[in-house]
Amino acid sequence: MHQVVANQLLAGDPPETWQAVQRLDGLGYDWHNIMHMIASLVTEDVYRALNERRQARSCRLCPPAERAARRLATTGNSSLDEA
Numbered sequence: 001m002h003q004v005v006a007n008q009l010l011a012g013d014p015p016e017t018w019q020a021v022q023r024l025d026g027l028g029y030d031w032h033n034i035m036h037m038i039a040s041l042v043t044e045d046v047y048r049a050l051n052e053r054r055q056a057r058s059c060r061l062c063p064p065a066e067r068a069a070r071r072l073a074t075t076g077n078s079s080l081d082e083a
Helices: 002-011 015-026 031-051 063-075
Strands: none
Touching: 002 015, 002 031, 015 031
């Protein structure tokens, strides 16, 4: 998953990934923890896609990721279950 996130950042696709990284960095999180936070969102989407037998959102971050980043800043919980 580290590589998936790294690939998204290098490609700039989706731009929301870099925006989320910048936001979390601005909140004082270190790079390794940011990578894990972003990877957890990708992992959740892939897991749900497999369980629902649907295609993943191309491992793209989307509005739920932004809500998760905001929730993390206020509560410390970034789970998509509450998105």
